[in-house]
Amino acid sequence: xxxxxxxxxxxxxxxxxxxxxxxxxxxxxxxxxxxxxxxxxxxxxxxxxxxxxxxxxxxxxxxxxxxxxxxxxxxxxxxxxxxxxxxxxxxxxxxxxxxxxxxxxxxxxxxxxxxxxxxxxxxxxxxxxxxxxxxxxxxxxxxxxxxxxxxxxxxxxxxxxxxxxxxxxxxxxxxxxxxxxxxxxxxxxxxxxxxxxxxxxxxxxxxxxxxxxxxxxxxxxxxxxxxxxxxxxxxxxxxxxxxxxxxxxxxxxxxxxxxxxxxxxxxxxxxxxxxxxxxxxxxxxxxxxxxxxxxxxxxxxxxxxxxxxxxxxxxxxxxxxxxxxxxxxxxxxxxxxxxxxxxxxxxxxxxxxxxxxxxxxxxxxxxxxxxxxxxxxxxxxxxxxxxxxxxxxxxxxxxxxxxxxxxxx
Numbered sequence: 001x002x003x004x005x006x007x008x009x010x011x012x013x014x015x016x017x018x019x020x021x022x023x024x025x026x027x028x029x030x031x032x033x034x035x036x037x038x039x040x041x042x043x044x045x046x047x048x049x050x051x052x053x054x055x056x057x058x059x060x061x062x063x064x065x066x067x068x069x070x071x072x073x074x075x076x077x078x079x080x081x082x083x084x085x086x087x088x089x090x091x092x093x094x095x096x097x098x099x100x101x102x103x104x105x106x107x108x109x110x111x112x113x114x115x116x117x118x119x120x121x122x123x124x125x126x127x128x129x130x131x132x133x134x135x136x137x138x139x140x141x142x143x144x145x146x147x148x149x150x151x152x153x154x155x156x157x158x159x160x161x162x163x164x165x166x167x168x169x170x171x172x173x174x175x176x177x178x179x180x181x182x183x184x185x186x187x188x189x190x191x192x193x194x195x196x197x198x199x200x201x202x203x204x205x206x207x208x209x210x211x212x213x214x215x216x217x218x219x220x221x222x223x224x225x226x227x228x229x230x231x232x233x234x235x236x237x238x239x240x241x242x243x244x245x246x247x248x249x250x251x252x253x254x255x256x257x258x259x260x261x262x263x264x265x266x267x268x269x270x271x272x273x274x275x276x277x278x279x280x281x282x283x284x285x286x287x288x289x290x291x292x293x294x295x296x297x298x299x300x301x302x303x304x305x306x307x308x309x310x311x312x313x314x315x316x317x318x319x320x321x322x323x324x325x326x327x328x329x330x331x332x333x334x335x336x337x338x339x340x341x342x343x344x345x346x347x348x349x350x351x352x353x354x355x356x357x358x359x360x361x362x363x364x365x366x367x368x369x370x371x372x373x374x375x376x377x378x379x380x381x382x383x384x385x386x387x388x389x390x391x392x393x394x395x396x397x398x399x400x401x402x403x404x405x406x407x408x409x
Contacts, residue, residue, distance in 0.1 A: 046379020
């Protein structure tokens, strides 16, 4: 089967290619859907608030101060979002390095999700900077130094986005019908995967390392010298839970693009992912237990923050871990999806506890995000979903690649 794009892209006339690209910008499907009705006003309002933020300064739309310079745009958009994007490095490692071909059908959509997450959440980082033009400083080491954790995280982010773009680029080449480019880009996939896995493991832990410098500002129940390790381990089940959640929605929304074989393989994939999540969560829970015992913070449990900590560990780590174990043994798909949702809520709670809720918890005036910060965050998420949907409907992400692409491999 020849891709629709190839019939146009193979024409040497550049105008034909441009006509094709312009035609692809046109919306497909119904406009009056519940998601569109909800998301469009929020995106437009968010864009307006972003204009105000850059025109009048960060204080015009946020409650950030010199004492609390990092708020929900860092705690949720960046730190939490990057954890959810961890499914890309885990799955590419499983498929391309461990040769677990059972999961190959979901690699592209997972890599796409990871790439878009990094692009949008790195972009959201600019919103949080009082002087956005200084974003270049951690990249070049100016005023920070090349030994700074922020310098390493900045470079990891940039290089990992490039690695994910290369991993996903064969799908773009298939969409455009670019056979020669497809052959070259496919040959670069393994190198990009290895490079991306290395970078991802470093910056997942690097985000935790940023908070090692805030020992006196983070509540003792959430601070430890092992934050980088905990961030790395939790990114494994956070990313795979997002894969389960997203896959469930994609199989319903884009069911017409998924082959019968991949539909049938879906339950087996969920079953396997639940086993990995259960194992990773067990390791995380055991590490958290060791950190707690080592910290000797028993007296803090009988406090409001202690109850909050127990809610996180029992309600959103232990319980979903047991659900994953149970659903794996009984092959209960509903329980797998429920465990994935609880796990995602637990990751959100954990990252916000470290970055917002437990940060300067003893301050006289505690940071609470304004409604405008929340609207901008929702606008960023909805815009990402719109672009994600646009790509899925046009490129061979869920549907089968054209025959010529398989012949070139």
